[in-house]
Amino acid sequence: MGTGPLFFIAWAHVTTRLRQTLIGIIGVATGVGFTIMIAGVMQGNQRRFVSTLIDAMPHITITDERTSTALQPAEQLYGAAQRSGFTAADKRAGISNANLVLSSLRPWLPGAITPSVKVTAMVNSGSARFGVTVTGIDPRQEESVSKLASQMLGGTIYDLARGSNAVIIGQTLATKIGARVGSTLTITPGSGMPVSSPVVGIYRSGVRDVDERRIYSLMRTAQMLAGQPDLVNEMRIQLDDAFGARELADQIQGQTGYRAIPWQEANADLLSTFKVQETITNVIMAAMLLASTFAIYSIISTITNEKRNDIAIMKSLGMKEGLVQGIFIVEAGIIGLVGVPVGWGIGYLLCLAMSQIKYSNPITEGVQSIAIYYSPTHYAVIGLITLGCCLMSAFLPARKASRVHPVDIIRGAS
Amino acid sequence: MTEIVVQTVGLVRRVESGDGMAAIVNGIDLAVAKGEFLAITGPSGSGKSSLLYLMGLLDAPTEGEIFICGQPTSAMSDSERAELRLSTLGFVFQFHFLLPEFTALENVMLPMRTLGRLSMDEMREKAATLLTSLGLGEQLARKPNQLSGGQRQRVAIARALANDPTIIMADEPTGNLDTASTDQVFAILRDVANSGRTVIVVTHDVSLAARADRRVSVVDGKIAEALVNERAKAPAAQIARA
Incomplete structure (x- = not known):
């Protein structure tokens, strides 16, 4: 059995329902765009701050604190020795x-x-x-x-x-x-x-x-x-x-034998704050991607509901469930494939806009623009995750649609 | 020796009803020969459409066996049944069920694309030939909403014929048509049968059923009467068999 009609029908569905398709694309693009912007701002500011820290302090400081107490002469001579009467130097x-x-x-x-x-x-x-x-x-x-x-x-x-x-x-x-x-x-x-x-x-x-x-x-x-x-x-x-x-x-x-403190340890409190900030940001980004996933889910559900007659006839013609399911997953894929690059564009523009915003930094004591980290990895990872979410979100409505019993629909329509 | 292409043995289909399970098809034994034009008639709710859906592998029997071209089908998976439908059976329903996004030509090409045996050019040529032979040569590029009821049903017949099926099954194919279109559709189905394919039509119209080779009347899920129409095989135009 060929897969020819899969892309043919999927393409026809998304191009003939332009309004729904556009809503889906906008949903995906918005999610991708804002997620890229948040990732860029978060990482940009962290990197700038770390770089300022690195410039302002030694990368490693060796102090005069010994990592172990020096042996006393008595301890070197005898197996056991008692030490008492210490006073602060x-x-x-x-x-x-x-x-x-x-x-x-x-x-x-x-x-x-x-x-x-x-x-x-x-x-x-x-x-x-x-x-x-x-x-x-x-x-x-x-x-x-x-x-x-x-x-x-x-x-x-x-x-x-x-x-x-x-x-x-x-x-x-x-x-x-x-x-x-x-x-x-x-x-x-x-x-x-x-x-x-x-x-x-x-x-x-x-x-x-x-x-x-x-x-x-x-x-x-x-x-x-x-x-x-x-x-x-x-x-x-x-x-x-x-x-x-x-x-x-x-x-x-x-x-x-002397204590050597790397800059990360010297600023552990600050860097741990970054971890918290990073976790919160990741949760926000996940929520945004989830929102665009729901948009796709909603659109594919609507299409499958509207297309119950078509699904029935496709199955009666001899299309297998997998092929019918594939049609709707491909539709979500098309929306994702268009939405993701649009989202990249939106994300880039949002980053540019954010970089124009000036603020007073209490730590560095100066007016700065928001630092943005432009990373191809952000674009690739967020794009791939979103595409995966699109395909997964279509899976349930597509599976439900593929299980439509043709007789139920044909009887109802007759 | 007559070749049997569809055979049902002790076919039963029970469904849930208000007071337990009810048999909508109740022990039907029926054999349909190759090239035969069979009409299944009966009052509403008699089980004639249910019988057709069972024979067309769109529904599964509760009991009994259906043989399609000699192959038993009750043990087949959904996927195997779908493959058999695609290659061996063609369906026409009361409602045309054409996909609205596609032109008449594309609708007819759909089963061919699904089967995947022909090149795009071959599919396009074959679909155009089929539609032209049904008098739709001028309507190839029209979408279903640009066609009349009779034209849509003829496109649906062309789609049913697309993969050269051995058997065409039609459920009230003229139910939504005016008299002229009804005659036209029946004449086409007659031609299809004359071209060597088996045609099984469910209709409540007795006068149309009289034009079939054989008429089977179903009442309460059982065959009540079977009649052979000796003068049914009228000469007809040849349907293109691409």
Whole structure:
């Protein structure tokens, strides 16, 4: 038995019932279009934010926290030893033999690494005090591990060497305390005497929290604030591929014994919010596709009801149930095949329209347009899922139609 | 020796009615020969159409057996029955049941497309020849709503003949037609029978039944009377057998 009439009849049905067909196509296209737009907006904004995060912070930070407690001399000599009378250290341990650690990592690390010193302190501005982290850096190496040089709004990172205890501060902090290049700040470390520091530069990373709380100085300034002249308590790593940070952090940790924190872990809370957002978005997208599926179901049900006489005569002529069922599934396929590309077009236009919308971002502190991620994968996956939904939605009414008993219809019509 | 193309043996069809199961066809034994024009008559509700649907494999019997060209059909699957209908049987109903989206030519081509044995050109040529032989040569491109009742029924006959079936079954084919069209349709069916095909017609019109080779009267699901019309085979125009 041939399948010739399958496409012939299906095509005739969809082309002679143009209004229904158009409604079906619009239903499918709308679902596809909006789903593409939501996927583009969601992923676009996530990617932009992640990229801002990646630019604003090291991909991996090695801290002076050991992953296991160092063995005490008594423990090395004897099988069992009791340790008691511990008191909190008043000085940071730092990374011992920092140069050795650096030279053991540099040969194989796919990226750049630089030592730095991190100290918490307060910045006094009139009666107000702001908690900050002073990061002591080597300006010559800084360009290889961060985007700080390109984020400078005033001054350069090499200006740190121009003044005694000079600092570079973030734009948000500068605005809060009314500082500008040339101003002098009073920085008070956790323990020690306040230090007067001239502001030699202002940067903007795009992340509000960083711009408000992170101050850069030379390493020796930070060491002086910590009261430990040789302290290196942090190593910052910029990788060629930021998304390989987790695996490399594990490797580094295993090799050095110091805790290595990839950027994903440092921002786990934020990234987990993305997961929730992603789940909600997926549910919304599924609901939209389901709505277009119902549109197809409704249309194919209507056609099969209207076509009961035709189905009866087709079966009496000798068409098998599968062939009759196939006719209506092909009809849904035709509607889907036309609706999906139209939906792609609608989706693309919606994305373009959305990208024109500006909004004020509280995290990055600026007016931005909505970021859109244009991905062929979105178009392909959403198109295929929709087409599958179209075919499945036609299955039930088509099966019901194919089971029409010709005698019932013929008797009724006679 | 006469070749039997349709035979029913102890055919019973029961359906649910208000007070239990009722036999609408009740033990019918009937044999129809090749090239025979059989008319089945009877009052409304007598079971004549039900008998036709059973013989046409559109319905399944509760009991008994139907042989089509010698093949027993009761054990056949729906799919096998559909294949047999497609290749061996042709149907004409009281209502034409033409597909409204298609032209007369396309409607006639439909069974051929389903069978899938001919090329498109061959199908088109054969359908055109059939329609022309039934006086519809000018109506090939017309859709059912552009044809008269008689023309539609003739297109339906052409469609029934499309796959060169051995047997044509017609259920009140003139029920919706005026006298002139009725005569025309019956003459065509007569010609079909004369061309060697078997024609089984259900009609309540006794005068038309008298033009068949044999007349079987069904009452209460049983054959009440069988008559042979000796002078039924009138000369007729040849129906194109493409």
